Amino acid sequence: MVSKTRLDWLALAVTGTLTAVSLVWQHREANRSSGSRPANTTLIHSARRLNRGAGILAGAVLLDSAMEHYRGQFENRAMYTPLITATLSLLASSKGFADLTPHSGKLRNGIYIGTVLTGVAGSGFHLWNVTKRPGGFGWTNLFYSAPLGAPAALILSGVLGHYAERLRSETRNIVPRVLGLPAGQSMALMSAAGLIGTSAEAGLFHFRGSFQNPAMYLPVTAPPLSAVLLTASALAGANRPHLRWASRLCLRFTLLLGVAGACFHALGAARNHGGWRNWRQNLQAGPPLPAPPSFTGLALAGLAAQRLLDEEQSVKAHYLGWHP
């Protein structure tokens, strides 16, 4: 039993706490990173962060698709695919995270590309599932048939991992570039896109849940804001320190929100009939526990992008002889 007022207070308190923790964290981090590091370490460090982000996303997909496809009784053999690919991506990511060398892993990269392709195929499957039902692209199917956004998380996981590997192989270059853009920028844009997409999915499902808990507005506000700030700070260049500061703060908030979201989803599941005692049913019926951590993975990627942006600027400053 949760009254409306209690939910209002809870949402406020959580927003306040997450903001406070983000601020403290930001403050500490600023002190710690004031000594500049050699470029190679930074790149590897960023690559590892990306591996970690990719791993978190893969883990989320693994749990989520395991639960949802189990619910769908693995009616179609293809429903096992995301479990296998996500597991592989998870393994590759933990391997990558442990890897301190500046060499990209061929096998890892292959797995990540496979992950992207599975994600694309999954999206196609889900799309087909939606359109073949009566009502087509109507709300009922968007709400209740195979979710269009879920396989996209697999794509994101693969893309993050692929980036990580590309980044490692760029350590020889002065200004590392990935996909034709300076690595920091391109990664910032990619993380921003991922945040927007994931937030759109949260928006769809929270709309389905009628935003009955005001905290449900958080994942449709904080991540898009993070995405906007991240994009802006990537495009604006070095002379906007406030923007960078705000973007980092917002990313940290989003990162923590991913964890808080899982707790909120646990509360949501407990508010189903029978509460936690009925967990076998309610984990399925309630909001998915593994979904919110996707934000954590993407926010990690965003923070890694921020670090790369810093790095690029200091390299530029070094070679061009000016200081930001």
Add this chain to the structure above:
Amino acid sequence: MSDDYLTDALRNPRGRDGRAPDVFRRGGWVPMREYPDDELVDFVIVGTGAGGGPLACRLAEAGFSVVAFDAGAWWRPLEEFASDEAHQEKLFWTGERLCDGDNPLKLGTNNSGRAVGGSTVHFAMVSLRFRPEWFKSRTLLGYGLDWPLDWQDMWRYYTEVEQALKISGPVRYPWGPKRPRYPYRQHEVNAPGLALARACEAMGIAWAPTPLATVSAPREHSPPCVYRGFCVTGCATNAKQSGLITWIPWAVKAGAEIRDLAMVGRIETGEDGLASGVHYHREGEWRFQRARNVVVAGYAIETPRLLLNSANSRYPDGLANSSGLVGKNLMVHTNQAVWGTLEEEVRWYKGPPSLSLSEHWNYEDSGKDFFGGYAFMSQGPLPAAWAGAQTGNHGLWGQALVDEMQKYNHQVGLKIVGETLPQERNCVTLADERDEFGLPVARVTWSECDNDRRLVNHAVDFMRRGLEGIDARDIWAEADGTAHLMGTARMGSDPATSVVNADCRSWDIPNLWICDGSVFPTSGGVNPSETIQAIALRTANRIRELARRGEL
């Protein structure tokens, strides 16, 4: 748990000693205000269903002293609602009634309840608005008669009901003028609902997920619906937003007293001709509660019965009956169905019984050889109810019945809520027989008219083609069947041709009100409870307004 425990509420009144059952907590209680019999309370309300519940709540919230009576029990859904169709008959009004006419009604499970919360405790939760033109059907559509209500005014009260009950409805409703977004989203449409959708697509008409009074996401004390489909036998999870878990607890919180297992037998009038209180039977004795105003909200049969039973020397034909229309113009909704079998498994019992619907023939006026409209809905009868349809209207028995029941999980069906026309010969009168309280029982007379029959034929033919369009086999039509009851104390603008005015105030006795399904002048082609509740909220507002102006 013994059966004794499950039926305790039928024997022992629970709204007493300053407390009421807390329907959200096992074994819990909440404080309830109580009024002594000799206190002159502002309002006595007879019946706590779709009409009486919201009215009691809003009047109490407005600061009036309110005592609401219900002949039925005060159930604790979490503890006392069994997943057993036979056992749950304890929710229905199964007291004796005599039924005659050309098409005698089958009363009981499909039309009326007897419980705190009234029929909303076991209703199917379908929550629809009237088509705006129906409020002026004589003027605009050429049949029936005009309501004294304005549709736009009603539109606002519909919104209020939908908000209060957190109706879960489609994002876009395909018919009628724009309506505000339903507070909760549509439910997932189950397999029989999708069969309706495919049938509609085959026939080229629109369909929609049904707006339902059960939540699709958590709401304060209600978990979201678990789609187990025991709705019409009483929802054991509290997902269903029945009066029992909404208006009634809110009313108690606002200071109303609810007396369960309290059968009102007679309304007393004083020397001034005004109502002075009610005689009621509770805990083995007759008692009398004094009141400034009496509201009757006992549903289309019990309301006229009580008014007629209250006849006295000053009002020999019964109360509020100078027009002679109390008990007249009883309307039902026709409830015919077409059934068929699909190749694939359907499992139609899963989820609320009507998760999708089409109101096409409510809003389309051409291509009809009848007046009025009908909606049709997907179906999911529980096994015993389905066996009942087989032995009854389908006439199967023995091996044929067994064979038919084997197909249960592959069955689909479409069923109408069809408008019938008001006819004076259709009526509720008093019989010579008496019930356990010594009160004359109701005689219920109903005969269909040609228009009613034409509507049904049109519907059955259309639905049959719909099922053929989705390759259903063994299609058969259930030609008999009625549901909701309306009329018998209709509202109007002229005391000569109606019983109450637009405010549900009786023309004859200004402190006697009628607020339930009996005030409907016409029946419309949609389930009535949302309209009844909207009328109740409007009446509460009007009473507040009249009180403010000193016109009560």
